[in-house]
Amino acid sequence: MADEKRLSARRKHQLKSAMLVVANTLLEAEGKDKVGDRETFLADKCPALDLPNSKDELLELCKKLHEQIDEGEEERYSIEFKLNMVLNEVKELNIKIVDLRGKFKRPRLKKVRMSADAMLKALLGSKHTVNMDLRSNLKQVKKEVKEEDKQLRDVGDWRKNIEDKSDRKKMFDS
Structure with missing residues (x-):
């Protein structure tokens, strides 16, 4: 390891080129061996054909x-x-x-808008038609309107109330 670090760039280049030349010759020899093996195999399996005359x-x-x-x-x-x-x-x-x-990779789920009726229909099949109107099952409550809220809402025109407010201001001033 220490020797490799001290090698110059020129020496490294020479070594790489020498390795490539050796590898190239080995590849060529291997290719020739394969061609020779193929020819001997074919000669064994497929002998020369002698066509008879009759x-x-x-x-x-x-x-x-x-x-x-x-x-x-x-x-x-x-x-x-x-x-x-x-x-x-x-x-x-x-x-x-x-x-x-x-x-395993979990697939990204897509957001699907589906009503409760459609969901039950998909789960139970088309034979079971269940109407799930959830709002009809809710308890209906009548809202009582308080008198104070009514007075606040019915204040009316602000110009009319200025005089009332001015009287109150006079009360605090005195």
């Missing part, structure tokens, strides 16, 4: 090729089936993990 030999060759194709399709189908089973199992296990953690 019709019977051609029919026999076709039957043989059809059998090989059927075997390949069966193998492909079984591999696909196993893959789907493994993928489904992985999905189920991921769901179990999320459930065990208890962490």
Whole structure:
């Protein structure tokens, strides 16, 4: 670690370029190996085709090729089936993990304006029609109007009351 900090920028650049060259050569060699492996696999699975001259030999060759194709399709189908089973199992296990953690994103709830009747209809279904007029069940109270409040409201024109107020002022002044 201490040596890396003391390296100059030029030395770092040289080391990086050398590493890139080595990595590039390794990638090229790996690509050539893959091409060689592919060719040997195809040579094993698909030998060179010798076409016979007679019709019977051609029919026999076709039957043989059809059998090989059927075997390949069966193998492909079984591999696909196993893959789907493994993928489904992985999905189920991921769901179990999320459930065990208890962490999940709660969706943002939208504000919905709904009357009590509509809410009950949505919960109970359209068969149950319940009229929930909550205001009709409330107790009705008659408000008693006090005489003082009535007098305050019925004060009337302010010019008429000026004389009354002036008399009161005279009472306090004397």
